[in-house]
Amino acid sequence: xxxxxxxxxxxxxxxxxxxxxxxxxxxxxxxxxxxxxxxxxxxxxxxxxxxxxxxxxxxxxxxxxxxxxxxxxxxxxxxxxxxxxxxxxxxxxxxxxxxxxxxxxxxxxxxxxxxxxxxxxxxxxxxxxxxxxxxxxxxxxxxxxxxxxxxxxxxxxxxxxxxxxxxxxxxxxxxxxxxxxxxxxxxxxxxxxxxxxxxxxxxxxxxxxxxxxxxxxxxxxxxxxxxxxxxxxxxxxxxxxxxxxxxxxxxxxxxxxxxxxxxxxxxxxxxxxxxxxxxxxxxxxxxxxxxxxxxxxxxxxxxxxxxxxxxxxxxxxxxxxxxxxxxxxxxxxxxxxxxxxxxxxxxxxxxxxxxxxxxxxxxxxxxxxxxxxxxxxxxxxxxxxxxxxxxxxxxxxxxxxxxxxxxxxxxxxxx
DNA sequence: TCTGGGGTCCTAGGACCC
DNA sequence: TCTGGGGTCCTAGGACCC
Numbered sequence: 001x002x003x004x005x006x007x008x009x010x011x012x013x014x015x016x017x018x019x020x021x022x023x024x025x026x027x028x029x030x031x032x033x034x035x036x037x038x039x040x041x042x043x044x045x046x047x048x049x050x051x052x053x054x055x056x057x058x059x060x061x062x063x064x065x066x067x068x069x070x071x072x073x074x075x076x077x078x079x080x081x082x083x084x085x086x087x088x089x090x091x092x093x094x095x096x097x098x099x100x101x102x103x104x105x106x107x108x109x110x111x112x113x114x115x116x117x118x119x120x121x122x123x124x125x126x127x128x129x130x131x132x133x134x135x136x137x138x139x140x141x142x143x144x145x146x147x148x149x150x151x152x153x154x155x156x157x158x159x160x161x162x163x164x165x166x167x168x169x170x171x172x173x174x175x176x177x178x179x180x181x182x183x184x185x186x187x188x189x190x191x192x193x194x195x196x197x198x199x200x201x202x203x204x205x206x207x208x209x210x211x212x213x214x215x216x217x218x219x220x221x222x223x224x225x226x227x228x229x230x231x232x233x234x235x236x237x238x239x240x241x242x243x244x245x246x247x248x249x250x251x252x253x254x255x256x257x258x259x260x261x262x263x264x265x266x267x268x269x270x271x272x273x274x275x276x277x278x279x280x281x282x283x284x285x286x287x288x289x290x291x292x293x294x295x296x297x298x299x300x301x302x303x304x305x306x307x308x309x310x311x312x313x314x315x316x317x318x319x320x321x322x323x324x325x326x327x328x329x330x331x332x333x334x335x336x337x338x339x340x341x342x343x344x345x346x347x348x349x350x351x352x353x354x355x356x357x358x359x360x361x362x363x364x365x366x367x368x369x370x371x372x373x374x375x376x377x378x379x380x381x382x383x384x385x386x387x388x389x390x391x392x393x394x395x396x397x398x399x400x401x402x403x404x405x406x407x408x409x410x411x412x413x414x415x
Numbered sequence: 416t417c418t419g420g421g422g423t424c425c426t427a428g429g430a431c432c433c
Numbered sequence: 434t435c436t437g438g439g440g441t442c443c444t445a446g447g448a449c450c451c
Contacts, residue, residue, distance in 0.1 A: 010451095031419035038419070052451095055418040073419090100422095100451050184449050216425055218449080244421055251416095293418055339420090396417090 001116065001139055001163070002234075003106035004146040005089060005123060008134045008154070010102035011039035014081045015071045017132035018404045018412050026068045030056055033248050033395035034072055044068060072397035080405045084131050092123050097234045103150075105143060107234050112163075120159035134158070140168070143232045144225035147181035148172070148199065165228075172200035172226065182222045183215075190214045203227055239277045239347065245269040246339025249393040252291055253335050259288060260322060261388030266340040267321045268380075268387055271314040274342060275367060280310030280351050282344030284317055286324040291336035301328030310344070310351040314367055318386050378407075 007013060011029040016022050026044035028037045036053040044050070047066050049059070063070060082101045090096050095107035111119065120137035127135050138150025140162040152171060153160035162168045177199055178188040194210070196202050203226040205211065212220050221231040245266040253259055263286060274281055287302035305320040321340055370382050380387075402410035 033417090033419070035418050053419065057417040060417090102451075182449065186448060216448090218425065240422075242422070246420065248419070291418095341421095395419095 001108040001111060001141055002143055002146045003093070003108050003120070003123075003137060003139045004099075004103065004143070004150045005106065005127075005135050005137050006103040006150050007085060008136060009039060009041045010082075010133070011071075011073065011078055012041040012044075013133045014078050015069075015074075015401055016041070017081070018077075018401065019069075022069050026066060027071065028059075028063070028068055029071045029073055030399065031073060032397075033250065034398055035248065038073070070399045072400040074401050074403065076403045076406055077401065080403075081131060081133065084405075085127055085133055085135070088127050088130055089123070092119075095234055098237065105146065105234060108139065116161045116163065117159060120153075120161060124158050136160075139163070141228050142225040142230045144181055144222050145228070148175055148179075151175075151179060168228070169200060169203075172203060173198055175199040177202050180222060180226075182218060187215050187219060199226060239279055239345065240273075241343070241345055243270045243273045243281070243342040243345065244339060245273075246287075246337065246341070247393075247395060248337045249335065250395050251393075252294075253393050254333070255392075256329060256331070258388075258393050259329070259335055259338060260325065261386070261391060262338055262393045263321050263325050263340060264318045264384060264386035264388070265391070266338070267318050268314055268383060270340050270342050271312055271317050271367070272371065272374075274312045274345065275371060278348050279345050280312045280348050281342040282307050282310050282346070283342065284320050284324070285341045285343065286321050286328065287339055287341075288325070288328060288335045289337040290333055296334075299330055299333055301330065303328050304343075306344070310346055310348070312348070312367065313364065314370070314384060318384055322386075 012027040015027060015029065024043065026047060026049070027041040028044050028049060029039040030036065031038045031053065034056055036055055037049065037059055038053055040049045048062070049068075062068070078101060086096065086098050086104060089104050089106060093106035093108060097105040099105055108116070116139050120139055124135055124137055127133055135158070136150050136153040137159045138146045138148065138153050139160070140146040140149045145162055145168060148171065149160040149162045152175075162171055175198060177183055177191050177196055178185075180199055180202070183191070191202060194205065196205055202223060205223070208220060208223070211223055215222075224231050247262070247266065249262065267284070283304050283306050285302060285304040287300065290296065290299045292298060303324045305324050307320070311317060373382050374380060402412075404410060404412050
C-alpha cells in the first residue's frame with residue numbers, strides 16, 4: 001500500500017501558523033512580484049477564489065469586499081515548514097518520497113496488519129500538533145489511487161483508505177477523470193471524446209492501444225494504476241537534470257546594465273544550487289523576453305553556451321552568461337523577463353576533463369568558501385560585484401511576512 | 416499601473432552514421 | 434523515369450505537475 005500526505009493550502013497554512021488571528025478568515029498568497037494569486041485558504045475558496053494564477057490587480061476589488069488577508073510569497077518560510085513536516089513523516093515509513101514542497105508518498109508495504117485508517121489519523125494529528133499544518137491522508141494500492149484517495153480525504157475528515165476492489169470502484173465511479181493525477185485539460189478533452197467521464201470508465205476502457213496513442217505511455221500507466229497494477233515506483237531523491245532561475249522584472253527594463261546585473265544574479269543562484277547537489281553543468285542558456293501582455297512587437301532571445309569541461313564556478317558562469325546575453329540582446333526594447341537555465345548536468349566526480357584544456361576551475365576553493373560564508377551569515381553576504389548593488393530590476397513583495405523560523409531577527413514576538 | 420516559477424517525462428523528427 | 438535502409442542520438446515542443 002502507498003500513502004500520500006498532502007498539506008492543505010500549504011502556503012496559506014504556513015502563514016496562518018504565525019498569524020493565528022487569521023483563523024477563519026480567507027487568505028491568499030501571491031506569486032513572485034505580487035503578480036498573481038497562487039494559493040487560497042479554504043475560506044477564500046468558499047467565496048469563489050481558486051483559479052490558479054489569477055492576476056492580482058483583477059481580484060483587488062473582491063479582496064477588499066471580502067476582507068481577504070493577502071501575503072506575498074515567502075519561500076524561505078515555506079521551505080523550512082516543509083522540512084519540518086517531512087521530518088515527521090519520516091517516522092511513519094521506512095521509505096518516504098518527498099514529491100513536492102507540500103506532499104510526500106509513504107511506502108506502507110507490510111503495514112496491512114495495522115488499521116490503516118487509524119494510522120492515517122495518527123499521522124494527521126501528529127503533524128497538526130507538531131507544526132500547525134493541517135494535512136490530508138490518502139492510502140491505496142498504487143500512487144494514482146493514493147492521489148485520488150487523498151483528494152477524497154479532503155471532504156472526508158482528512159483520511160481516506162481505499163483498500164479493496166469494491167471500495168475502489170465505488171470511489172472511482174464518482175471521481176471525474178479530469179481530477180486524476182496526470183490527466184490535464186488536453187487529456188480530459190481527448191478522453192471525453194471517447195465518452196469517458198469518470199475514473200471508473202477510464203479504468204474499464206478496453207482499447208489500450210487507443211489510450212497509448214492519444215495519451216502516450218503516461219496515460220497507459222495511469223490506467224494500469226487505476227486497475228491496481230503499480231507502474232509508478234517510489235523514487236529516490238535524485239539530482240536535478242535542469243536547474244533554472246528566471247524572474248519577471250519589477251518593471252519593463254531598457255537599461256542593459258540592469259539586465260546584466262539580473263542575469264549575473266540568476267547565474268549566481270543556479271551555480272549555488274548546482275554546487276549544493278555536487279554537480280557541474282556543460283550548458284548554460286540565457287533568455288530575455290519583452291512584455292508578453294503588452295500589445296507591442298515581441299522579442300524572445302535565447303542562446304546557449306557550452307562549456308568544454310563541466311563547471312560550477314560562479315565567476316566562469318557569469319562570464320559565459322554575459323557573453324550569451326551580448327549575442328541575444330537587442331537594444332531599444334523594454335525587457336520584462338529573463339532567466340538562466342543550466343543543462344547537461346552531471347555529478348562532479350563524473351566530470352569529463354579535457355585533455356587539452358588549460359582552463360581548470362581555478363576558483364573551486366573560492367566558491368566553496370563563499371558558500372560557507374553565505375550559509376553562516378545569510379544568503380548573498382558575499383557575491384560577485386557583477387550582480388550589482390541597486391538591483392533596480394527587483395521584484396515587488398509588498399505583503400511579505402517574516403522569516404519566522406530561519407532568522408533570529410524575525411522571530412515571532414508575543415506581547 | 417499591475418499578468419509566477421521550477422521541474423519531469425514522452426515523442427516526433429532531424430542529423431548523422433554505416 | 435528511376436534516387437536504400439536501418440540504426441542511434443539529440444533536441445524542441447507538448448503535456449503535465451505543484
